[in-house]
Amino acid sequence: MIDWLVVPLTYSFMQRGLMASLMVGILCAIVGCYVVLRSMAFLGDAMAHAILPGVAIAYLVKGNLFFGALVAAVIVALSIGFFSRQGAIKEDTAIGVLFAAALASGVALISTVKTYAMDLTHILFGNVLGVSSTDLFLTAGVGLGVLITILLLYKEFLIISFDPLFAATLRLPVEILRTVMLVLLALTIVVSLQTVGVGLVTAMLVTPGATAYLLSKRLSTMMVISASVGAISTISGLYLSFYINVASGAAVVLVATGIFVLVFIFAPARGMLWRFIHRTNAQRGTFREQ
Amino acid sequence: MKTDSSKSATCLNEPAHLVVENVAVAYGGKAALGDVSFCVPVGTRVAVIGPNGAGKSTLFKALAGLLPLQSGNISIHGFPLGHHEDCVAYIPQREEVDWRFPVTVVEVVTMGRYGRLGWLRRPGRKDRTIVARSIEQLGISDLAHRPIGSLSGGQQQRVFLARALVQEPHILLLDEPFTGVDIATQESMLAFFDQLKKQGVTVLVSTHDLKLAATNFDHVLLLNHHLIAYGPSDQVLTSEHLMQAFGGQVLLLNGAVVVDKAIHKCKSYEE
Numbered sequence: 282m283i284d285w286l287v288v289p290l291t292y293s294f295m296q297r298g299l300m301a302s303l304m305v306g307i308l309c310a311i312v313g314c315y316v317v318l319r320s321m322a323f324l325g326d327a328m329a330h331a332i333l334p335g336v337a338i339a340y341l342v343k344g345n346l347f348f349g350a351l352v353a354a355v356i357v358a359l360s361i362g363f364f365s366r367q368g369a370i371k372e373d374t375a376i377g378v379l380f381a382a383a384l385a386s387g388v389a390l391i392s393t394v395k396t397y398a399m400d401l402t403h404i405l406f407g408n409v410l411g412v413s414s415t416d417l418f419l420t421a422g423v424g425l426g427v428l429i430t431i432l433l434l435y436k437e438f439l440i441i442s443f444d445p446l447f448a449a450t451l452r453l454p455v456e457i458l459r460t461v462m463l464v465l466l467a468l469t470i471v472v473s474l475q476t477v478g479v480g481l482v483t484a485m486l487v488t489p490g491a492t493a494y495l496l497s498k499r500l501s502t503m504m505v506i507s508a509s510v511g512a513i514s515t516i517s518g519l520y521l522s523f524y525i526n527v528a529s530g531a532a533v534v535l536v537a538t539g540i541f542v543l544v545f546i547f548a549p550a551r552g553m554l555w556r557f558i559h560r561t562n563a564q565r566g567t568f569r570e571q
Numbered sequence: 572m573k574t575d576s577s578k579s580a581t582c583l584n585e586p587a588h589l590v591v592e593n594v595a596v597a598y599g600g601k602a603a604l605g606d607v608s609f610c611v612p613v614g615t616r617v618a619v620i621g622p623n624g625a626g627k628s629t630l631f632k633a634l635a636g637l638l639p640l641q642s643g644n645i646s647i648h649g650f651p652l653g654h655h656e657d658c659v660a661y662i663p664q665r666e667e668v669d670w671r672f673p674v675t676v677v678e679v680v681t682m683g684r685y686g687r688l689g690w691l692r693r694p695g696r697k698d699r700t701i702v703a704r705s706i707e708q709l710g711i712s713d714l715a716h717r718p719i720g721s722l723s724g725g726q727q728q729r730v731f732l733a734r735a736l737v738q739e740p741h742i743l744l745l746d747e748p749f750t751g752v753d754i755a756t757q758e759s760m761l762a763f764f765d766q767l768k769k770q771g772v773t774v775l776v777s778t779h780d781l782k783l784a785a786t787n788f789d790h791v792l793l794l795n796h797h798l799i800a801y802g803p804s805d806q807v808l809t810s811e812h813l814m815q816a817f818g819g820q821v822l823l824l825n826g827a828v829v830v831d832k833a834i835h836k837c838k839s840y841e842e
Contacts, residue, residue: 318672433691440682443672447734450635450661451686494673498718503673 289523298409298476301420302515302533305476306485308424310511311431311504312469313490315462318500319442323373324361324463326483327380329470331357333387333479336404341390347419350474354467357383362460407478407530409519420472427465438462439500476515477530484534485511492541495548510540588613588773589634589742594643596626596633602796603629607643609792609801611775614768618784618804619777621794622817627777628664630794631744634775635661647742660740662731664747670720676730677715680706683737698737705736710759725756732763742773749778761787781808 289295316325335353339346357379364375403411431438441448441458448455466486473482493507518533525532546553589611596604603626611617619627632638634645636652636659645652647659660683683705684698694702706712709729714722719730728748735743749757764774764787775792778784784791785804793799793807795816800807 318669436682436685436688436693437690439674439678440685443674443679444668444682446637446663446667447661447682449637450659452636453685497673499675499678500673 289520294410294412295523297412297414297417298529299516299519301412301417302409302476302519302529303512304420304424305473306511306515306533307508308427308469309473309482309485310489310507312427312466313486314493314500314504314507315438315442316466316486317490317494321466322483322487324376325466325470325486327376328354328357328467329479329482331380331383332471332474333404334383334390337387337390340394347416347471350471351468353383354471355464358463358467359460362456362463403478404474405478405480406528407474407476407481409476409529412475416475420475423468423472427468430461430465434458434461477533481530481534484537488534488537488541489514492544495544495551510537514540588647590646592644594633594645595641596629596638597641598629598638604633605797607794607798609798611773611790614771614773615790616764616768616774616788617776617790617792618788619775619792619794620781620784620816625795625816627794628746631661631746631775631777634742634744635659658740659742659744660735660738661744662735662746662748665724665727665751670727672720673718675716675718676706676711676722677702679719679730680733680737683734686738701737705733708736709733709763724751725753728752728756728760732760740772742775743767745774745776747777749780749783784808
């Protein structure tokens, strides 16, 4: 039993992979609470795809992919904020246009490189076993920065998410806070690229948050539960991928989805089963009264 | 102070608290309010009446500093809006809030203190005491740790009143607080306004209920994009003014005024 757990850890690529996934899993899960509560799932997905041209350019000029992605993500975050603030078109339309254009230019740029199929796969689905020590430090640094910002702005983020109108009456800079939140989301997505990739990062943002939403009545509790779901799914997903030889990002996402389905059915108060029993009891009660 | 309008006559012999002068506001590209002037003395309870789309919510949003003024001034204690940051508390219509958000009653009420706390600071003992007192005052102590989504409409309204109370406002704006609320909550809200009056808090409430406006408020403000009348209810709620405000929507039956949907009800009685 112990062997079963320890054997993968004897490989240093596995150690680094586990460390990176765990950090990304927790970070995505916490930032994901805002994504779930503010209905930003589409935005997160769009942002992940919009990072592609940044990565492609960095690749072409042989620069650091991480910084390429970072610059692209921050530009996208700011321009989505800009487009939706103008109010000329609806926010989701603006995101749709922007993200398709960015994805197309990313694909166009990458297709100029001969070995693009391989590289594109890594960007789209992640390559957790290729995490270098530099990647690990970058992930840790950025992740810590994002979490500290969330901790410091907890009450401001709570208020602009729950009741933006009230935030405005308190003279809080709602637009600036919203943009800061978008930048944090962008940073989170960028550090997740290596482990889960563009295609699956939305799942890591949304699924643990959605699971926690069903189980909590406070934002702080929701964040703790979400982080735990993120951590459990990344670790068990990685072990799964080691033993049954499936893509690690996919394994992680499938475990998270499995937990979500279980909670969706069995959660107290908000779960399917609970509501079903409640309804049946209520019906029985009214029958008895009659 | 300009006294070019007879409508602001009440300000002459009482200390003015809230002064609105020639205010025009656009909302969604359309002119929602034009040339509105009135003043509200300290601790007055004002009912704001008008048909749907008359600009009642726009007026409140402008008073709360949420909408820019196209022209005119709003001043509080003789200072322009924004000078006193925590002076105005605004409770929007209930549909404007996400009730499924995971947040408890205590947390929502504590938000009322955030304006005073400033950046990077957490609520201290004093804030917690004020929050607890306000929750008790509104009779929702037993609900304090419940998520707000599990409360009834009336209980949710009390939570928002408690939040406004911990802001320690001088002016309280409530947009349609009686809509979808049970009689008990309505009664305790009216009692609460009386109490606020004693503390010198000015209360502005928008409502459709003419009878409530006439009996429970000091002044009535009749609005339909322009100010139609403002003052004590017996002077404002005349059939002439009401016809002006509601147009074809108003119906006078043996001296009683019937507005809006009530007309349809009367017709069905005849059938």
